[in-house]
Amino acid sequence: MASRKSIKREGGAKCEAAGCENEGSRSLSRKKVESSVEFSLDGEGKKVSLCKDHYRKFKKATKEERKLDSLGR
Ligand SMILES: [Zn+2]
Numbered sequence: 001m002a003s004r005k006s007i008k009r010e011g012g013a014k015c016e017a018a019g020c021e022n023e024g025s026r027s028l029s030r031k032k033v034e035s036s037v038e039f040s041l042d043g044e045g046k047k048v049s050l051c052k053d054h055y056r057k058f059k060k061a062t063k064e065e066r067k068l069d070s071l072g073r
Helices: 030-036 052-071
Strands: 026-029 047-050
Touching (some): 026 030, 026 052, 030 047, 030 052
Antiparallel strands (some): 026 047
């Protein structure tokens, strides 16, 4: 059996937003990101790397979600 080394390097991953070539700066749960943002994601796996730009979009999306939530009270 060949041993497969999984390469995990923090900060070395590329942003996985479709079409984005930036360097990833954050690693997030793919599920969470997928359900919150409008852009689509490349790759697969439980984690997804996002650049600062896309991370900001993700944060904004989740924030707005929460805002809407609290407005409904
Ligand atoms: Zn990006």
